[in-house]
Amino acid sequence: MSKTLDSGLRVLEVLASRGEPLTVTQLAEAIGVHRTVAHRFVRTLEAHRLVRRDRAKRFHLGAGLVPLAEPVERDLRDLALPLLEDLADAVGATAHLVVQEDEDHVRALMVVEPRSASVHVAFRAGQLDTLHRGSAGLAILSTRPPSIDEPEDVTLARRQGYAVSFSQIIPSMHGISAPVPVGPEAKRVSLGVSLFELSQEQEVATAVVATAHQLGRALA
DSSP: OOHHHHHHHHHHHHHHHHOSOBOHHHHHHHHTOOHHHHHHHHHHHHHTTSEEEOTTSOEEEOTTHHHHHTTTTHHHHHHHHHHHHHHHHHHTSEEEEEEEOSSSEEEEEEEEOOSSOSSOOOOOTTOEEETTSSHHHHHHHTTSOOOTTSOHHHHHHHHHSSEEEESSSSTTOEEEEEEOOOOTTSOOEEEEEEESOOSOHHHHHHHHHHHHHHHHHHHO
């Protein structure tokens, strides 16, 4: 593996995870390199429009990332968008499509906010979270064969067809997610909603599971 390339790419990961512009010094500290080395990284990324510099000499993610990201999981996103929009509006909560990134993480591929709800949670597509925390990751884990040391939340999710979490990713926020039925060689995917109040769990869960199965049929 190229250590230089790895460090340069980590600049993009840090900017994405922090969600705010950072100086060269802050980036250098975040990726563990000298400031002059970080400066070379950002100059190269800037030349490719992957980062941009503002007047305060802080760096943001650049517009050059957009055409690179556009083809990623395009078929999945195209099929999921109208279903997520309908789900978000039906339950009045933010809907999300999450994919397993690696053995330990999941990433929000799509986030769709309800069009009519007066209050809803907001977070960014691309957010990376731990696989073992939050309803989206628990739903994905429930597609694995049972094991004697698995968390009770995963066992319950497998039994009822959906996972529930509270305050695990976003403080005071409920999550309900269901696995999307896909082939054994496909990337693990879950679909769900994040909401402030969960007074009608079964009703929301039924809508989430139905939407996940709709997407699974569309992907088949």
